[in-house]
Amino acid sequence: MDSRLTAYIAGLGSDAQSAAKALMTATTDQKNEALRAAATALREAKPELLKANAEDVASVGDSRPDSFIDRLKLTDERVEGIASAIEQIAELPDPVGRLLSTTDRPNGLKIERVAVPIGVIGMIYESRPNVGADASALCLKSGNAVILRGGSESGNSTRVIVKCMQKGLKSAGLPGKAVQTVETTDRGAVKALLHAVDYVDLVIPRGGRGLVELVRDEAKVPTLLHLDGNCHSYIHAEADIDKALDVVRNAKLRRTGVCGATESIVVDRAIAKDVLPRLVDVMEGCELRGDAEAREIEPRLAEASDEDWSTEYLDAIASVKLVDGLDEAIGFVSKNSSGHTDAILTEDKDAARRFMTSIDSAVVMHNASTQFSDGGEFGMGAEIGIATGKMHARGPVGLEQLTSFKYLVHGAGQTRP
Numbered sequence: 001m002d003s004r005l006t007a008y009i010a011g012l013g014s015d016a017q018s019a020a021k022a023l024m025t026a027t028t029d030q031k032n033e034a035l036r037a038a039a040t041a042l043r044e045a046k047p048e049l050l051k052a053n054a055e056d057v058a059s060v061g062d063s064r065p066d067s068f069i070d071r072l073k074l075t076d077e078r079v080e081g082i083a084s085a086i087e088q089i090a091e092l093p094d095p096v097g098r099l100l101s102t103t104d105r106p107n108g109l110k111i112e113r114v115a116v117p118i119g120v121i122g123m124i125y126e127s128r129p130n131v132g133a134d135a136s137a138l139c140l141k142s143g144n145a146v147i148l149r150g151g152s153e154s155g156n157s158t159r160v161i162v163k164c165m166q167k168g169l170k171s172a173g174l175p176g177k178a179v180q181t182v183e184t185t186d187r188g189a190v191k192a193l194l195h196a197v198d199y200v201d202l203v204i205p206r207g208g209r210g211l212v213e214l215v216r217d218e219a220k221v222p223t224l225l226h227l228d229g230n231c232h233s234y235i236h237a238e239a240d241i242d243k244a245l246d247v248v249r250n251a252k253l254r255r256t257g258v259c260g261a262t263e264s265i266v267v268d269r270a271i272a273k274d275v276l277p278r279l280v281d282v283m284e285g286c287e288l289r290g291d292a293e294a295r296e297i298e299p300r301l302a303e304a305s306d307e308d309w310s311t312e313y314l315d316a317i318a319s320v321k322l323v324d325g326l327d328e329a330i331g332f333v334s335k336n337s338s339g340h341t342d343a344i345l346t347e348d349k350d351a352a353r354r355f356m357t358s359i360d361s362a363v364v365m366h367n368a369s370t371q372f373s374d375g376g377e378f379g380m381g382a383e384i385g386i387a388t389g390k391m392h393a394r395g396p397v398g399l400e401q402l403t404s405f406k407y408l409v410h411g412a413g414q415t416r417p
Contacts, residue, residue, distance in 0.1 A: 001195070009192040012147050012180050013199025016120045019178035021144040024117055028094040030172045031141050035090035038082040038137070038168025045164050046079050052156035053129065057185055067257035067315045072127040072153055080347050082130050082161075086137045086250075089381035095399040096143045110410040115403040117143030119201035122193050123169055123384065124149045124215060126207035129157035134375075134382035136165045142402040144341045147200070149182040149193060151207070157185075194219040206385040206396070209312070224393060226385035228312040229259030230338040231370045234266040234329045234355065236346035243367065244345035245275075245282045251343065251369040253286055257314045259386060260341050260373035264309060264319045266329050272322050283318070290320040309336045326351050330358045337361055340389040341373035361397040362388050364382050 015240040023031075042049070053074040060069065105111065121144045123135040132148045139146040150158040158181055168178035182189050194203060194215060202222050205215040209228045216225060233251050235244045251262035265288075267275050276298035280288060289308050290301035301320060308319040309332075323329045334344050343365035344355040352366040363373045363386070373396070375383025380398030387393045393401035 005188045005192045009196050013196050015177040016145040016147055017199055019175040023143045023178055024174050026174055030174060032090040034140060034168045034172035034174050035086050036135055037171040038165045041164035041167040042083045045160055049079060050074060051159045052160045055156045056154050065315055066213055069129055071257045072282055074129060082133045085382045089137045089141050092381050095403050099296050100405055107414050108412055109414055112408040113405050114408055116406050118404050120199060122200045122203040124205045126151040127153050129154045131206055132158045133161050135384045138382055138384050138399060140400055142399045145178045146404055147180050151191060152185040190217055197221050203347045204385055224387050225389050226387060228338050229339055229340040230310055230312045231262050232264045232333045232337055232342040233262040234344045236344055237268040237270040238348035239345045240347055241275060245278055247345055247369050249282050251371055252318050254371050256316050260371045262370045263313050266321050266323055269322050269324050286316045286318055287320040288318055288320050293322050294320050333359055340386055341370045343370050
C-alpha cells in the first residue's frame with residue numbers, strides 16, 4: 001500500500017478521533033445548533049453547490065445511464081430537501097445517553113446500560129451527493145465523527161456540502177473536523193481507510209455490489225454492509241388489482257435509481273391473465289422481462305434470462321415471474337432477494353402475515369411501495385444506508401443505529417468475595 005496514502009488517511013483519522021472526543025461530551029443543544037446552522041449554510045451556498053454539481057454532471061457526460069445521472073444531479077428542490085432533512089434530524093431526540101436498561105443486583109450494585117457514540121465512522125459511497133450530507137448530520141447528532149469518501153463523480157458537490165457542515169459545527173463551538181472528506185480520487189485511499197484500525201471504528205459502504213464486496217473483502221475495521229437492492233413486489237391472488245398495480249408502478253418508477261426500487265414483479269398464476277396486460281399498460285416506459293409462461297399470456301413482455309431474477313437494474317427495467325401461490329412466491333423471493341426490501345400485495349391478512357414472517361429481508365411490506373424503505377419515511381429524519389446484514393443494525397440506519405452502549409455500575413463500597 002502507498003505509504004503516502006496511509007499517512008494521509010492517518011492524518012484524517014487522528015483529527016477525527018480528536019473531534020469525536022469533543023462530540024462525546026457535546027450537549028444536545030450544541031449539536032442541534034450545529035445542524036441548524038449547517039442547514040442555513042447549505043441554503044446560502046445553493047448557487048455555489050448547484051454550480052459545483054453541474055460540473056460533476058458535466059464530467060460524467062454520456063458515459064453513465066440516466067439513472068446514474070439522476071442520483072448525481074442536484075436541483076433547487078433537492079438542495080432544499082437536503083437542508084430540510086438536516087433540520088429534521090435536529091428535531092429528533094438525542095440518541096446519546098439513553099438509558100437502555102437497568103438492573104439492581106442483590107449485592108446492592110445498580111447496573112445501567114446506556115447508549116454512547118461509536119466513535120469515528122468511515123462512510124464510503126458512490127454518486128449521490130445527499131448521502132454525504134445525511135451521513136454527516138446523522139453522525140453529528142449521534143456524537144460520531146465521520147470521514148466521507150464519496151465517488152469521484154460527486155467530488156465538487158461533496159466539498160461544498162462538507163464546507164457547510166463544518167461551518168455549522170464551528171458556529172456551535174464544535175470542531176469542524178468532525179466532518180471531513182477524502183480529497184484524493186486515488187482508489188488506494190479507500191483501501192487505506194479500510195485498514196485504518198487505529199483510527200476508524202466502523203466503515204459503512206453505500207453503493208453497488210462491487211463497492212460493498214470490495215469493502216467486505218478488504219476491510220480490517222468493522223463494517224456495516226448495505227448490499228444491493230434486488231427488491232420484489234408480489235401480487236397475490238387475493239390482491240386488489242387496481243391498488244396493487246398503482247403500488248407496483250410507484251415501487252418501480254417513482255425513482256428507478258434508488259435501492260428501494262422494485263426490480264422484480266412476482267405475479268400469482270391464478271390472476272396472471274387479468275394482471276399482466278394491465279401491468280404492461282400501467283408500466284409504460286418500463287421494459288418488462290418475463291418468463292416463458294408470462295410471455296405466452298402477454299406477448300409484449302421481453303424475454304427474461306436466469307440472470308434477470310437476481311439483477312438490480314437501477315433503471316426502467318423489471319423482471320416478471322409467475323408463481324403458483326404463496327409458497328412458491330416465498331421460495332422464489334427468498335432465493336433471489338438481496339435481503340433489502342420485499343413486499344406482498346394482498347387483501348388476505350393471513351397470507352400477508354405468512355409472507356412477512358417467512359421472508360428474511362431487512363424490510364418486508366404489505367400493500368405499500370418498496371420505495372418507502374427509507375430512513376426519512378421511517379421517521380428517522382434521514383438514513384446513512386439500509387443494512388442488509390443481521391448484526392448490530394438492520395434496515396434503515398438512523399441515529400439509534402449509530403450508537404453502541406456501555407455499562408455504568410453504581411456501588412456503595414461493595415467488594416467481591
